[in-house]
Amino acid sequence: MPAEGTRMAGLWEREVGRLRPKRFANAFMASRDFVQSLGIQKRLREHRGCVNTVSFNSSGSLLLSGSDDMTLVLWDWEAGTPATSLHTGHENNVLHAQFMPSSNDRSIITAGADGEVRHMQMREGGPVVVDRFVELEYPVHRLAVEPGSPHTFYSCGGDGSVWHFDLRGKEATKLFSCPSINDKTTKIIELYAVAMDPRNPCYFALSGSDEYVRLYDRRKSFVNGGSLFGTPVEHFCPPHLIGQNKDGITGLAFSQAGEMLASYSYDNIYLFEREHGLHFNNFKVGEKLLMDETMGATLPQTFKGHQNMQTVKGVNFLGPNYDFVASGSDCGYVFIWRKKGGELIRVMKGDKRIVNCVEQHPSESIFASSGIDTSIKIWGAGGSEDPSVANFDEVDDPDPYLFSMSSDSDSSVYMDDYIFAPVSGSSDGEDEDDDSSGEDTTSSDEEDTEEMAEGDESEEEEDTEEMADGDEGGEEDGKAGDGEMDDD
Template identity: 40%
Template sequence: MSSKGSSTDGRTDLANGSLSSSPEEMSGAEEGRETSSGIEVEASDLSLSLTGDDGGPNRTSTESRGTDTESSGEDKDSDSMEDTGHYSINDENRVHDRSEEEEEEEEEEEEEQPRRRVQRKRANRDQDSSDDERALEDWVSSETSALPRPRWQALPALRERELGSSARFVYEACGARVFVQRFRLQHGLEGHTGCVNTLHFNQRGTWLASGSDDLKVVVWDWVRRQPVLDFESGHKSNVFQAKFLPNSGDSTLAMCARDGQVRVAELSATQCCKNTKRVAQHKGASHKLALEPDSPCTFLSAGEDAVVFTIDLRQDRPASKLVVTKEKEKKVGLYTIYVNPANTHQFAVGGRDQFVRIYDQRKIDENENNGVLKKFCPHHLVNSESKANITCLVYSHDGTELLASYNDEDIYLFNSSHSDGAQYVKRYKGHRNNATVKGVNFYGPKSEFVVSGSDCGHIFLWEKSSCQIIQFMEGDKGGVVNCLEPHPHLPVLATSGLDHDVKIWAPTAEASTELTGLKDVIKKNKRERDEDSLHHTDLFDSHMLWFLMHHLRQRRHHRRWREPGVGATDADSDESPSSSDTSDEEEGPDRVQCMPS
């Protein structure tokens, strides 16, 4: 009862602003509270020394308050001490010193933790970078490993030729690795004032046709390095393809362009162009034409409007719609088309999705599978989030294989006789196909090699069977090689790109060319591709970038060309830009760069 009463009195006095107990008792009680706060003070010793006995109301009150304090927590203790202000100065200094030391230690720990985190992150980043570099080195080494023994040997072949047992010496030599490895630039053909987007040899291999952003087509005697004739194509925008029709006596050229027109040029024996006429019109850019190997009158065209036209020059209305390419009722714009040389009823197309589609002209029924005979796609791209596009595809010499180049991906070889949905059989790596609609082709009379341009300005040649890079040449100072055209009979290759000339390559080097810098270029291409893949850059974004760059270059070129005294009249200066701008606006955003055919 006395304990309860004492504590009750204490609470009452606290409410009135005073205490019934003495200051010494109050100090003992406060020291007891400090003990509950973690301060190393013996509450019982203090209480005994202050009161002088073991019992009594004061002892009871102190014990009661000590018990109350322990049950009330640290916040109450601190409030109580602040109210009284009667705790020891020495203890206060010790508490203050200890708290300062603890604060300093905590501050040091807080400062140390970010440094440790940064060090750990730097170590992890260095480790990841080291791992990535090792993985990249391993990948490059695998792509540039030792080549297998060549199938064709020069000395044994020459010996057999002397004995009369090698009737196809030239044919086999043209497809020999030893000649491809000795490729060297022979000369350039200069005559265009814009990017050269298309190249095509005639059947005999004596003439080479080229088309350009300058809207002109030039027919070259490539051996003499002279133009046979050049003429205005009649197109309103970039010429993407110009091809000699087979068995026409080199008198007919078929052309297509960014303006969507398909035109035909009639060439005369007097080395001039009689006229050009439009035979078809796409609603988007038309990048490619597909010739039938023996037909001088019929060919196919494909456009970004997803339409494939069959064109027969013998008809009053030459063009008729063959098929509209769709995927689940959605149109698929087309960049490329090619006729199977072994079965001219079949043709393959590729464009703004990841599928190679093969059609048979005799069996097209758009109500059944959208008329598609079969589709091919690398299995890892079927459901990929990356927006894969096929920029170019070609059949091999005998139609058994189909080569497809993917935008910012690799080049894939399919067996054309495989069933629908079959996986690729070969894969060719190392180049970069992002900035433009890049071309790809076979090289050799038996399609022994694969050749492609690259955004790095180099030409890559792979051995088809081993997938190894066997030749690597700088093909364009402007930075991008787009078009590659093998000679039909000789070991000669014609290439073009953003530069305004055509380059002729032949195996005239005294020894196999050293693949100097190949590994560094492959690494750079791989890194850039991986970086771009993180941003999911698609072909349209790349087109826009290249369009802006090319437009600035063209503006500077036209400004210099139209300066006084250069030969352009004021009327020409006023008319040309307006017509060019109008056609650009009408064609939409997808015709964006110096695109090849």
């Protein structure tokens, strides 16, 4: 019998009937062996622009994606083919899209760079009916569906506003605008992320263009002193960033245990628990702390090595028990850390330029990633393409925005301009994601990771103008779908 606690021991127990297959699968997905065995199983090609959002339905049979080409694609990801392609009606990039729960995968919500939030209802044997809920002057970056509800969800965007939607009455209600903490005037911050606590749908979190994660309780009034400003029940921020007015937080994610991941621009990813709250520790929000004031505080877990400066990146948990943390990076790699201890376990090439999204399958050892490339990568154990040989095209002409950026540049100047640049050219619609050259890095050493990231970033800075022209040109000549659409 193999040594107890090893993978071979688990295989032996499964074979002799001592370990249920589901329990064995979960144990494997929570192991280092699982992460080390990951490879690209499939590449999904249909979009003609950057793929800004990917998400699975509740059963995991379908993958939903949205793109700069203003279309949605519902994928039969196992077959590697589109099940349905849909025109969204958005007049600019689709930034986020989600299935509504308990809707037989026929109810989809979308948010776009055109400032619109839309609801798409796919009627059996009939047209796709689209309702436009709001039309704002700034991009709507993110949506958050109330857990288990087929009717209600939230949005946040560039104008700092938070909206609540109810599909039953086709109602949209502005809850509040999010005020700056560091600026004592009535300045509003730009919001990049909203996330719901899966344990308690009464709580949702917001993050944006400052250093604070704000936690709200929807049961409490959103009116503060007669203004429209919401009042958080808690704030979260690493002590060394308090009062620094940094470049913001682009991604949020909750675990089933109520932990929160926050991906900071020009900084690291942090894991917050209840005891890391500023009010919990009697810290005054908005004032820089002295070293001796933080000595007794419990510090959040930190995940280092990736780069988050050029685009709005998400962050996520992986594993059946949220055992790992995953993120894309400006260097075009997918980073995976062990949640406990923050050890960097795997770094895998996932895009020619930038990976923005990493989303896990609801029940299988599968996840999807997307970014600046027009294709989506499906990752799994023993994938047919090892990341060490999963190569990507090289393009010739540099994008002046990326070429001029450095670690000292102000990401707030480039972030939205880079993602939401106006159409400036046309595209032949071909996917540029064919094989050429690339590397995989599996070292957990931070210095090695940083050298790899810098090397890849210098390559991507030499050749992105063709990418920008090709992706943005999808608005003019992209045939985006076969679904009919009625706009109510």
